[in-house]
Amino acid sequence: MRTEISTLGEFGLIAHLTKGIKLENESSKYGIGDDAAVLSYPSEKQILVTTDLLMEGVHFDLTYVPLKHLGYKSAVVNFSDIYAMNGTPRQITISLALSKRFCVEDIEEFYAGVRLACQQYHVDIVGGDTSSSLTGLAISITCIGEADKNKVVYRNGAKETDLICVSGDLGAAYMGLQLLEREKTVLKGEKDIQPDFSGKEYLLERQLKPEARKDIIEKLAAANIIPSSMMDISDGLSSELLHICKQSNAGCRIYEEHIPIDYQTAVMAEEFNMNLTTCAMNGGEDYELVFTVSIADYDKVSQIEGIRLIGHITKPELGCALVTRDGQEFELRAQGWNALRKK
Numbered sequence: 001m002r003t004e005i006s007t008l009g010e011f012g013l014i015a016h017l018t019k020g021i022k023l024e025n026e027s028s029k030y031g032i033g034d035d036a037a038v039l040s041y042p043s044e045k046q047i048l049v050t051t052d053l054l055m056e057g058v059h060f061d062l063t064y065v066p067l068k069h070l071g072y073k074s075a076v077v078n079f080s081d082i083y084a085m086n087g088t089p090r091q092i093t094i095s096l097a098l099s100k101r102f103c104v105e106d107i108e109e110f111y112a113g114v115r116l117a118c119q120q121y122h123v124d125i126v127g128g129d130t131s132s133s134l135t136g137l138a139i140s141i142t143c144i145g146e147a148d149k150n151k152v153v154y155r156n157g158a159k160e161t162d163l164i165c166v167s168g169d170l171g172a173a174y175m176g177l178q179l180l181e182r183e184k185t186v187l188k189g190e191k192d193i194q195p196d197f198s199g200k201e202y203l204l205e206r207q208l209k210p211e212a213r214k215d216i217i218e219k220l221a222a223a224n225i226i227p228s229s230m231m232d233i234s235d236g237l238s239s240e241l242l243h244i245c246k247q248s249n250a251g252c253r254i255y256e257e258h259i260p261i262d263y264q265t266a267v268m269a270e271e272f273n274m275n276l277t278t279c280a281m282n283g284g285e286d287y288e289l290v291f292t293v294s295i296a297d298y299d300k301v302s303q304i305e306g307i308r309l310i311g312h313i314t315k316p317e318l319g320c321a322l323v324t325r326d327g328q329e330f331e332l333r334a335q336g337w338n339a340l341r342k343k
């Protein structure tokens with residue numbers, strides 16, 4: 001089926017896409033349907049706001065990304081930024097610019113993905129904007145969330161001797177992207193030729209359907225740990241650690257042998273003849289959390305499953321470095337994702 005968007009028009013399309021959206025959160029007072037949404041948060045909460053812009057061809061390639069997955073991921077990457085402040089996401093607004101290439105069914109797929117993510121993370125869709133574009137799809141999602149007033153975690157709170165922790169494992173989404181790029185020519189061409197991705201499912205899942213680490217935020221809260229600093233890893237661990245250290249006026253040492261990497265990531269790096277540590281440090285799109293905790297929290301944090309201690313914070317004069325297995329030090333550089341960098 002291909003229904004042209006012009007048959008519904010802007011308002012018809014919005015009504016169609018947002019049919020049946022229900023509000024779950026107490027703070028969502030009024031959602032879609034007026035000039036603005038109305039939110040109300042209790043006075044003991046801080047309100048968090050984050051926004052992300054995703055451009056076709058820069059951030060995603062529709063030759064291998066299904067629209068439903070794109071919708072899911074576009075929402076989840078915003079939730080991830082709210083969790084990275086030690087908060088809880090509550091509402092999103094979605095703005096889309098569509099070119100003529102897209103039909104109603106395409107946008108339905110995209111919305112199905114966004115709505116699934118919102119259901120799973122208990123977030124309300126409270127508004128958006130729909131417009132046209134001359135050259136493809138642009139997606140902007142804004143997420144609003146909350147955190148207890150004294151529990152917001154910034155990038156600037158890391159202190160000398162703090163432990164550096166990361167959740168999950170790194171580099172898999174990047175290897176998934178490499179894999180999809182390699183098979184792109186196949187996927188673009190003959191419909192009946194399907195690339196064989198068996199044994200590489202984890203990599204594809206990490207690239208196409210990432211999750212935000214709600215569970216880690218909950219486990220830290222349950223263990224009574226408030227990190228001294230935290231970020232989510234979208235551009236690569238190196239880049240994020242440099243942000244934390246710069247804003248905290250600190251240095252760091254992280255240890256290559258402690259960087260968490262999945263087996264499939266390692267196999268794939270080998271197959272592509274890429275340096276595994278470089279992939280894990282700079283690949284990006286991991287949507288894991290990197291955070292620091294006081295050394296006094298060592299026992300508590302090391303008992304939490306899914307968290308790895310990878311190093312520690314130092315005085316700023318020592319700079320930021322990766323210590324290799326044979327004890328050599330390499331200065332961290334932000335070689336990761338940067339949408340504005342010269343190619």
Ligand SMILES: Nc1ncnc2c1ncn2[C@@H]1O[C@H](COP(=O)(O)OP(=O)(O)OP(=O)(O)O)[C@@H](O)[C@H]1O
Pocket residue numbers: 050051052081234235
């Ligand atoms: N065009 C802009 N105008 C004003 N502020 C901006 C603009 N772009 C980014 N910022 C602000 O700069 C800060 C860093 O944003 P950045 O996008 O680098 O981080 P991030 O949200 O963690 O990244 P990601 O998009 O990968 O999640 C944020 O406070 C953001 O609101």
Ligand SMILES: Cc1ncc(C[n+]2csc(CCOP(=O)(O)O)c2C)c(N)n1
Pocket residue numbers: 052053057058059060061177234235283284285337339
């Ligand atoms: C076609 C294509 N090109 C590149 C990538 C990789 N990529 C996209 S967004 C991002 C990080 C966060 O971006 P931002 O900081 O701009 O929010 C990365 C590493 C991809 N998935 N598909």
Ligand SMILES: [Mg+2]
Pocket residue numbers: 080081084231232233234
């Ligand atoms: Mg972030």
